[in-house]
Amino acid sequence: MKKDLTKHIIEIFNSLGKTVPFEVCDCYNDTLPDWTNSIQLTHEFIVFCQDLSLKQRLQVFTGKNIFENGKYLYWFEGDKIFEAECLPNIEFQKLEEEKIQYLKTDTRLPSFIDDFIFNHLKAIYAPDFQRFEYNLDLTGEEIRKYLGTYFPRSYAESFCIFDNIFQNRVYQETITNKKSLSILSVGCGTGGDIIGLITAIEKHFHAISEINIWAIDGNIEALVILEQILDKVKLQSSKKITFKKNESVINSISDFNFENPPNSKFDFILSFKFVCEIIALGKGNLDYSYFDFVIKFLPMLSDNGLCILLDVTTKPKHNTYNPILMNKQANQALKVLNEYKTLLPIPCSVYSDRCVCDCFQQKTFTVTHSKHTNDKSRVTYRIFVPAKLKDQFNFMVNGTKQLINNDKICPFTNNGQLNVDAYLLQSTVE
Numbered sequence: 379m380k381k382d383l384t385k386h387i388i389e390i391f392n393s394l395g396k397t398v399p400f401e402v403c404d405c406y407n408d409t410l411p412d413w414t415n416s417i418q419l420t421h422e423f424i425v426f427c428q429d430l431s432l433k434q435r436l437q438v439f440t441g442k443n444i445f446e447n448g449k450y451l452y453w454f455e456g457d458k459i460f461e462a463e464c465l466p467n468i469e470f471q472k473l474e475e476e477k478i479q480y481l482k483t484d485t486r487l488p489s490f491i492d493d494f495i496f497n498h499l500k501a502i503y504a505p506d507f508q509r510f511e512y513n514l515d516l517t518g519e520e521i522r523k524y525l526g527t528y529f530p531r532s533y534a535e536s537f538c539i540f541d542n543i544f545q546n547r548v549y550q551e552t553i554t555n556k557k558s559l560s561i562l563s564v565g566c567g568t569g570g571d572i573i574g575l576i577t578a579i580e581k582h583f584h585a586i587s588e589i590n591i592w593a594i595d596g597n598i599e600a601l602v603i604l605e606q607i608l609d610k611v612k613l614q615s616s617k618k619i620t621f622k623k624n625e626s627v628i629n630s631i632s633d634f635n636f637e638n639p640p641n642s643k644f645d646f647i648l649s650f651k652f653v654c655e656i657i658a659l660g661k662g663n664l665d666y667s668y669f670d671f672v673i674k675f676l677p678m679l680s681d682n683g684l685c686i687l688l689d690v691t692t693k694p695k696h697n698t699y700n701p702i703l704m705n706k707q708a709n710q711a712l713k714v715l716n717e718y719k720t721l722l723p724i725p726c727s728v729y730s731d732r733c734v735c736d737c738f739q740q741k742t743f744t745v746t747h748s749k750h751t752n753d754k755s756r757v758t759y760r761i762f763v764p765a766k767l768k769d770q771f772n773f774m775v776n777g778t779k780q781l782i783n784n785d786k787i788c789p790f791t792n793n794g795q796l797n798v799d800a801y802l803l804q805s806t807v808e
């Protein structure tokens with residue numbers, strides 16, 4: 379755990395473009411430095427460094443409270459230190475009641491996919507491999523590193539998000555009469571996002587007999603790998619799966635012309651970690667690509683369709699962080715396309731028409747596979763639906779503090795009482 383956490387902190391500093399000496403201490407088992415005697419230890423691990431100038435950026439990036447003590451910056455990671463034994467019983471009960479229900483964000487790559495990608499396709503798990511800002515030109519070993527490191531993460535993000543949505547009764551009712559589902563993935567790469575979704579459909583929807591997939595990417599090697607993985611999945615699946623790959627290099631999303639789209643609209647539109655690459659490629663000329671994506675693709679959604687736009691939480695060299703760009707541009711685009719609304723995060727479904735915040739929303743997911751236990755990824759995402767479908771969910775946010783990034787609260791819900799996870803869709807409507 380401490381080793382993983384240390385790697386994870388290195389990734390955080392890398393994302394901030396800094397190499398900073400830091401220490402991670404296990405508050406239960408390590409000998410802590412003397413300066414920590416004057417502070418309250420609240421969680422399992424304490425992380426500290428001496429670069430005070432990073433306080434605000436770390437706070438935005440991690441979503442955690444970053445504290446200062448003399449020459450040290452510090453914050454906490456891991457589980458809360460829960461001193462129940464020191465509390466009278468009644469207070470212990472109160473604390474139990476206040477426990478927040480979070481979206482389940484950890485999963486395991488199914489063993490047959492794990493075996494196929496690592497043993498057959500020779501994927502390489504390379505955690506120290508710096509993610510390229512731009513993956514369109516990856517080939518050979520680079521793609522195999524991408525497959526071993528990032529495919530499982532996208533799988534986990536997609537599976538966990540859909541596993542939660544598919545448990546919701548309102549959503550279940552909207553697709554009870556359907557026999558087939560269609561999926562479009564834009565910038566699909568090797569398709570961790572698609573495979574995560576198919577796995578969730580398999581788990582929840584036994585009456586669905588057919589899944590039709592359209593996948594767009596400019597990298598033909600990635601598309602061929604996805605096709606091989608899908609061939610493997612078809613052998614295990616109870617459903618008929620069809621696949622249409624579309625090799626297209628997208629120079630700008632607004633100018634993109636989808637050739638030979640299907641006659642009907644899509645039940646799912648996914649775009650995972652793709653728009654950030656278009657923005658990076660544009661070097662300042664394509665910074666409105668989240669806006670363009672929403673305007674271009676939401677009209678392709680079916681009446682009960684879900685569109686998920688997900689990205690990494692780093693920043694392009696020339697502009698601010700992706701979550702801030704996504705939040706502002708999604709809100710602007712929904713003002714233009716008012717027949718669509720946000721489903722998740724929940725506060726955006728209620729306040730997006732008036733929100734102009736520099737909002738850094740973020741969720742951490744964890745995946746376990748044969749090459750690594752609890753591999754973490756941090757992403758930001760929005761789920762869009764037709765307005766009529768959103769109205770059926772009838773969210774109530776009054777009285778809640780909506781957590782949008784660890785302990786960070788959506789400012790529109792600051793006055794609420796009960797803490798809730800902004801990314802969790804309850805299984806029934808309240």
Ligand SMILES: C[S@@+](CC[C@H](N)C(=O)[O-])C[C@H]1O[C@@H](n2cnc3c(N)ncnc32)[C@H](O)[C@@H]1O
Pocket residue numbers: 512513514515528529532564565566567568569570571594595596597600626627628629649650651652655656659
């Ligand atoms: C970071 S990968 C994400 C892949 C996949 N969605 C996932 O989550 O694993 C980004 C993908 O976008 C594709 N891509 C980047 N720029 C592109 C462009 N201009 N046109 C088409 N595809 C592009 C890359 O080839 C790559 O497969």
